[in-house]
Amino acid sequence: MADKSSMVTEARQPSQTTVAEGLASEDDAAALARLGYKQELRRNFTMLEVFGIAFSIMGLLPSIASTLAYSIPAGPVGLVWGWFLASGFIFVVGLAMADLGSAMPTSGGLYWWTHCFASPKTRNALSFLVGYSNTLGLVGGLCSIDYGFSLMFVSVIVIARDGNWTPSNGVIFAVFLACVLCHGVLASTLSKVMGKLQTVFVVMNFVLIFATIIALPIGRASQRNSKGFIFGETANLTTWPTGWTFMLSWLSPIWTIGSFDACVHMSEEAANATRAVPYGILMSIGSCWLFGFILVIVIAACMTPDFESLLSSPFGQPMAQIYYDAIGKNGTLGLMSLLFIVQFLMGLSITVAASRQAW
Secondary structure (H helix, E strand, O other), rough: OOHHHHHHHHHHHHHHHHHOOOOOHHHHHHHHOOOOOOOOOOOOOEEEEEEEEEEEHHHHHHHHHHHHHHHHHHHHHHHHHHHHHHHHHHHHHHHHHHHHHHHOOOOOHHHHHHHHHHHOOOOHHHHEEEEEEEHHHHHHHHHHHHHHHHHHHHHHHHHHOOOOOOOOOOHHHHHHHHHHHHHHHHHOOOOOHHHHHHHHHHHHHHHHHHHHHHHHHHEEEEOOOHHHHHHHHOOOOOOOOOOHHHHHOOOHHHHHHOOOOOHHHHHHEOOOOHHHHHHHHHHHHHHHHHHHHHHHHHHHOOOOOOOOHHHOOOOOHHHHHHHHHHHHHHHHHHHHHHHHHHHHHHHHHHHHOOHHHHO
16 A cells, blocks of 8 residues: 555546546545545445445344344343443444545455554554454354354244254254355356345345334233333343343344444445445444344343243244244244345345455
8 A cells, every 4th residue: 555645646646537437426536546546346336225235234133133142141131231232332433434434435444544544664564454354354254144044044944843853063054055155156146236136135124123023012912021121130141240241242232233344345336435435334333223222122022031941942043932932833934034034135245245345
């Protein structure tokens, strides 16, 4: 990366603001030129689609379902207030990243900013560290999402067989590998329409969210928990102190909302990136904060007070047991099927974001 003086010199060169047909508007190309390099990617993502890729990666309900094992041990207090507090702190981080993303909308994002603001002696080492840790984090996120998908997928089979089948580790791993392969193929072949698909992904997320918010309270109409239980019941099903168990419940929102930097990695494919990137970051975090808080309240209201039975469910997923208790076998099969489909779409979106960061 060039130093600041060379960046200014390069930004003054006419060739830097020359835009190949169909790549970008003059304003978007000029924003990159001021940072020292030329537009190379086509800007196929609208502002709404930039929000969509981050929100799709977060996959609100599938992510909550995948991480209930960290929330339930702290009881409803950990599930509800852990979500609210951690999401608030994440939003503060998002504000800072939105500001930087608006000023310097490049696919490299975090490592580019590190290089710009670090001291000359440390910038190369720090940029290398941030760039590769961010890349490995996205790849690790893909593996985590796809592993969650494999558990949800086999749980549907277990439910369909009334708990009379137990998947081996080999079966779960085979489903995981097949999912990763599919994501690689689809992300490579659907790049031209990936922006448009984000709108579909967002709609499917909201369909699942509202279906759950409606179905669970209806199914548990006579067995819903009190507000005192929802907002004030604590538990500790770990060997850690109660306070630390509450902190562990924060892993659920952190894992769910942790991919808002995807907006930054897509910035060189976003029209009007200086506005689209901060909009995508803040709207995706804010939406997950709000709808996630509603969801965990509904889950706390409708789940059985026997937390250990949820964690040791024969279906292998606490969320599957919560659905089963509320809406029975057929309803659970329907919602869990939609759940793993949305989880699959999460993996596809993060594959796209990871590829741009690696590029």
